[in-house]
Amino acid sequence: MPSPFPGMDPYLEPHWLDVHTKLVAYAADSLNEQLPQDLIASTEERVAVEGDEEDRLLAPDVRIFEPPADSPSFIEESAEGSVISLPYRLIAQVEPIIERFIKIIHAGTERLVTVIEFVSPTNKGGEGLHAFRRKRAELLVSGVNFVEIDLVRAGDWQALLRPHGTKKRASLYRATVRVPRDPAAVYLQPIHLQDKLPELHIPLRRDDPKIMLALQPLLDRAYDNGRYARRIDYHRDPVPPLDADDASWADQHLHAAQRR
Numbered sequence: 589m590p591s592p593f594p595g596m597d598p599y600l601e602p603h604w605l606d607v608h609t610k611l612v613a614y615a616a617d618s619l620n621e622q623l624p625q626d627l628i629a630s631t632e633e634r635v636a637v638e639g640d641e642e643d644r645l646l647a648p649d650v651r652i653f654e655p656p657a658d659s660p661s662f663i664e665e666s667a668e669g670s671v672i673s674l675p676y677r678l679i680a681q682v683e684p685i686i687e688r689f690i691k692i693i694h695a696g697t698e699r700l701v702t703v704i705e706f707v708s709p710t711n712k713g714g715e716g717l718h719a720f721r722r723k724r725a726e727l728l729v730s731g732v733n734f735v736e737i738d739l740v741r742a743g744d745w746q747a748l749l750r751p752h753g754t755k756k757r758a759s760l761y762r763a764t765v766r767v768p769r770d771p772a773a774v775y776l777q778p779i780h781l782q783d784k785l786p787e788l789h790i791p792l793r794r795d796d797p798k799i800m801l802a803l804q805p806l807l808d809r810a811y812d813n814g815r816y817a818r819r820i821d822y823h824r825d826p827v828p829p830l831d832a833d834d835a836s837w838a839d840q841h842l843h844a845a846q847r848r
Contacts (some may be wrong), residue, residue, distance in 0.1 A: 589817040590808060590811065590817075591811045591816070591817070592842055592846075593838075593841065594782065594783065594784050595779065595781065595782070595784045595785045596739050596760070596761050596779065596781065596785060596807065597811065597816070598760075598781065598830060598838065599816075599822060599826045600811070601742065601826065601827060602827050603814065603816065603819070604709070604740055605685070606810075607807075607814065608687075608688065608708060610809070610810035610813060610814065611706050611806050611807065612631055612688040612690060613688075614809055615629075615690060615706075616629040616630065616690050617629075618801060618802070618805075618806065619692065619801060622799050622800075623692065623792075623799065624792075624796055624797070625695075626694055626696060627694060627695065627701060627796075628693055628695050629690055629691075630690070630691050630692075630693060631688055631690060631691075632688065632689055632690070632691050633686050633687065633688045633689075634686070634689075635684045635686060636685040636686065636708065636711075636716060685708075685710060687708055687711075689705045690703070690704040690705075692704070692790075692792065700727075700730075702734070702735065702791060702792060703727055703732055703733070704735040704737070704790065705720075705735065705736050706737050706739065707737065707738040707740065707748070709740055709742040709743045711743070711748065712740075712743020712744050712745060712747070712748050713743045713747075717744065717748060720748070721748070721750075724766070728766055728768050730768075731768045733765070733766070733767050733768065733790075733791040733792070734766045734767075735788065735790060736748070736763065737763045738761055738762050739761050739779070740761075741828050741830075742828055745758075749776075752774045754776060759778035759779055759780045761778075761779035761780075762776060762777060762778050762779055763776075763779060763803075765777075765791060769794075781834050781837065782837060785803035785804040787800045787801065787802045788800065788801045822842055826838070
């Protein structure tokens with residue numbers, strides 16, 4: 589079954605690591621079907637720089653192990669020196685979050701032409717935000733086009749947009765494009781909850797043909813392959829919560845979808 593929402597599904601955000609991985613892979617495949625023969629869209633990965641504790645809620649990066657019930661009790665000495673017998677020894681195993689992104693490179697020289705990022709909450713707060721902006725600035729200075737697709741509501745999108753800003757009514761989601769030949773500008777595509785996801789023009793080299801990345805088919809495929817129609821409980825509120833206007837629209841839309 590398809591998502592009940594026409595565009596981005598706000599209930600997907602707690603599953604962002606899985607959705608993000610699928611979007612990156614599907615986007616690279618779509619681009620490789622269109623790119624000039626000497627360009628390749630390649631998926632890459634890095635260890636994320638975490639922003640703050642809220643980001644950790646979106647990733648299953650802490651596992652708790654308990655011994656079998658018949659195993660010996662764990663003995664721990666308290667600060668006062670007395671011995672306390674406890675039935676379980678719990679170990680938190682913190683795993684790094686892996687983020688994936690797309691590099692469009694020249695096949696002969698490996699020269700980097702364009703980077704495409706599906707933004708994660710870790711990119712929109714704390715040290716993760718600063719690291720993301722530093723890397724973006726370095727790439728632009730080196731002549732690389734930079735595309736950001738922000739389909740998550742968690743984090744500070746306005747801080748990610750700086751040094752630019754906008755007085756237009758904020759959309760829940762957005763995409764931005766930066767090109768080195770126009771270094772003072774950022775091109776902004778608002779993406780509203782009520783609308784289908786747009787097609788984005790992906791900048792390449794000056795004389796390359798126009799390449800478009802259609803986002804909605806990528807999300808639809810991720811939703812279907814992730815079997816989210818079975819996983820998501822649409823009777824609950826989405827996480828993070830929507831504001832009053834968007835929550836009202838979402839409720840009405842879900843009720844209408846259930847009647848169809």
